[in-house]
Amino acid sequence: MSRRRKSNSNRQTPSTAAPASSAPKTQRRWYKADLHLHTPASRDYEEPNVSYLDWMRAVAARGIEIAAITDHNTVAGIAAIRREVEWLTRLEATNRLTDEERERLREWRELADKVLVLPGFEFTATFGFHILGIFPPETSVRQLEHILLTLNVPADKLDEGSTETGASTDVLTAYKVIREAGGLVIAAHANSTHGVAMRNFPFGGQTKIAYTQDANLDALEVTDLDKRYRSTARFFNGSKNEYPRRMHCIQGSDAHRITADPKNPKRLGIGDRMTEFLLDSPTFESLQAVLRSKQFDRTRPVRPKDNPFDPIVAAREEGPSLVQSFHESASQRGGRLTAILSDICAFANTMGGTIYIGASPRKGKPSGLAKPAEVQQQIQEALEARLTPPLEVKFEVVQSQGAKVLRIQVPKGPDRPYCLDDFKFYVRDESETSLAVRDEIVALIREAVSPSSADQRERSSKGRDQRRERSGQEQRNQAAASQNGSSNTATGSNGSDPASVDETSSEDAFYLPQIGVEIVETVERNGKKYHSIHDLRNGHIIKNVTRKGARKLWNYAIQCHEDRPVDPQAVKWHGDIGLIKCEKRAGKLRYDLALRENGHLRVFYGVTEDGMEGRWSVFIQDE
Template structure:
């Protein structure tokens, strides 16, 4: 017998497992109020038969679940269970008959690499905690689920200790942050050390993130197939969810790294039973064809997100009942009036149960015929059969090729109101009609002011995000596509900056524009000896649809001229900073010289950073960890008491809230530098605007000339040992190399680690970073 090309032994079956799940016992868990019963219920919903609780440096999550079950069983024996407690106990018993839950932990090794340790369910908690103590986790942190624990054992030592204790050893997210591959590259260790970290005899498997994404060597599962020189041992390569919540959240919500839910990334194992013994025997064998990693596409993630309650007015879930199938055309009509959207047929909206479509061909034909018969004008729909959790679903994508309104054959208009399809009310009908007028020919609402483009200045025509960078299409007497903010200069740089302020809601343009009909003057400013204007145009609904930056008064049409003549007496602003002769990067970037006043010996300076009565002078590195120089003012603020060299374990949450500072929202951080096997330096970057970290390390020669990334790499080489005499410190934040429009920022975190943020734009700094420059008179 074969399944998807994999032969199945007699008496064996494919078992779905997620071996990397966190619980509220981890300090960074995103949903601390989730119960352990809810975690098991979600595992059942995702058809998992083996899961592992792997909290940070702790087995306390598994312990708390067992304590709850033991307590309920004690009450049952004493016949003291309430009805709700009886229900919970029976639900636990039902789920644990189906799902094997392995106790374990995610250990943080000495240099930061994470390791999963999994044990048999009958392993005493005390013995698992004894293993954690051997690994260097302090007794007072055993129940904390702490992400960071200092002075623990090294990676290979940890492998051996866990294996001797009877545990399975898996390198967690090996090619991601805090993975053994990434950390060995970052530390620049020898090739032998990297081989040991991924090939050690005690290591059972490597867990990968983005399993099917192309990677460079070291970071791809295919690299560990036993055919690579020096990496001759073939490894089991798996994936796990690393779930810090029940269900997947949207990418922009909270910590993007912890967006996955239980079972989002799972592995399938061909075994005779869902037991620890069967799993350990498999991973100790060489039967690699008994492990497979299913590939999920973006449309399946979309369904996950909709089921998790993230659906919007453009997303609809519908079941397979005759009543549902007969009314889906209304959803299609409503989505067309919204401009388009998606309907997933085969999932119940209430409870989000996956019921599937028993006869998808007949259902598809019915849905297509209903749309054709019931809706005018005809929306454009595509239907796609997709398999989801073992059932067939129909995915309908709706587009609106013509301007709304769309209506039913009996003249009814449907719209989406929140998550419901409803009959449009009077206000909604008026809005649809206004939109039709605005997108059609000119009308009396236009006040006779059809748009006439200025003959100078620039307009941001479109923006799209590719590979973590925003690309802009700039109209500048000609249309130029693919412009990045980092490459733009002068007027283009200014236009992109203002456009991003509008896009991200940092400017309320409506309150600043002075209107004449549909034409508006946003601002006038001096550039050299000429006056330039930022002009806007609004449609018939009053929605701004064009913004023109840096327009000269020559060649303007009659309507624009009339607008400007009415504003002759208004104040004219000073020249925007982006126009001044300050290039986007230091002029001597290419020769690697520092563009800072390093010749001035008194450049560096240090001042207290206060919040309320508490103040931070500095964080110093010491043999036993970071030390903090703190101070407190009395209630009247007249005297100050200093507390020098406070150790990390004495720092309370109140002090941590002062010490911790969010990253700026602009610039580039060099996350790590390391030497590859050829001795070449490789860089990993974080784009602070998007928060995205480059998937694979970059070589300096592969970085595009003149980019902020190249500047950051070259400066990072010089800042590898930060010279504090060249930093102006305000507590644990500081800056160096100030330029006219940009600045390099420094942050020393609670662990004494320095982070340098290169080429941060001054005009976008906020919070402590803006206050830092104000403190030293730089703004």
């Protein structure tokens, strides 16, 4: 069934219409979509007496404009809809329709004009991870079933709609098969049960990285898109070294019923959790283009009309970070323009980011800009005159609470390092922009000249080069090997978890925290102490740092190292890893952590929750 814009003289039924690409292009606007919907074809559907027409009526009634049918390991639902429409159409052609049948066909056609229905499935990979495969509307049932057979769903279970299929296919191979068959690949409820993000699991390592960063994966479906803290979308925003690929994060209802269960609000109904997409037209191709682009401002969660989604409010709630900053104005007075240019330079040298001008991170209505076009022109001219080499950034005026805010999207620069005024090199550390010190400048140049060798030199001292050098195919082989012979459970045949090999060896991707700093060496010259700092946020090692000239987190680490050496007896140990203390600093809970390694004690200062993956997550505390 598919949505078509045809004249009445050439009306086509939902099952026989031309490909979606033939639909005329409309003006770009926001379309409501629910890409995770079950029908009575799923065995665990909670309202088995619902007809497919009832289901379709509910989809249209909720204002959904793009819907995907994603039953468990089956396409029996979309097949049933197509059979009914095709049968009614044949009866019409031979003038054998009853009045009731004529009304049903009329209603099917009317609904088809309102909603683009995409065929697909929710595939259960090995270890029970769920993956959505969503396809163009013209994809035949036979094609879809062939894909499920390729994924090792048994032929005798193609119509069962069960979450369990026996030994199927590993996650990464499933991504590849679905993508090569022309489908969108979305990790279902990635942050919760059966989700590939494996949040708060005490294992994962390279497997988790591969499952969430694989090139064949188009998006992560998450259940916490609206949450201010601990959101999955924030975690996968591209700011982490281990997760450098920013992921599109969307939400879907995963509805197994028409309306939400009043006794269990977690059992959502159709359209209870939707995503809006800014599309050129309501087609599969437009949807695919957005999810495979780097335009992350073209998706947003659907909110009630009286409380629409405001991207500026959402950004301000999150606050300044490694990838975003705020400025109330761009005036020359007080160096505000230079501060904006410094942020652009820093983002280009680090991970990229977004700058908001006309809004502070404080609560309340943003101040806005009276003449955003003039501010944009001023910044563009200053960039051309002061930033080297040239950098292309994206400007956009966004309305927020009646105020105009200028949003600047800065990419991770292709020609790093960038400098301001010919000699000022800036980098971004969490929520601050700082002048790069010598060793950081050297690292930026090494990465520009020879990225792989520079990364290898910097990371080999910490035993991490082998992990970082693995190719995507090697990650795929590792993940597949760890799952060999398993079924739809969370453990392998020997009772171990899927990535336990990572966590018991030096190959664990989360062997160290991912945020914070470590003092790896201290020397004294002429009565003055010089420290070598290992910054876990970017993997750099910066030498000759003194207490007086250190940045905030470096300074904190040096103070603790010099004035309050760690007593191993006072550490709260959990095996070989330990918690020294936890306190709120700079608006976040920060942890000082310890690691016993080969008879030595390693200390990591100022680690935030986002950097505590794998086994380190046992120390995470509530705010």
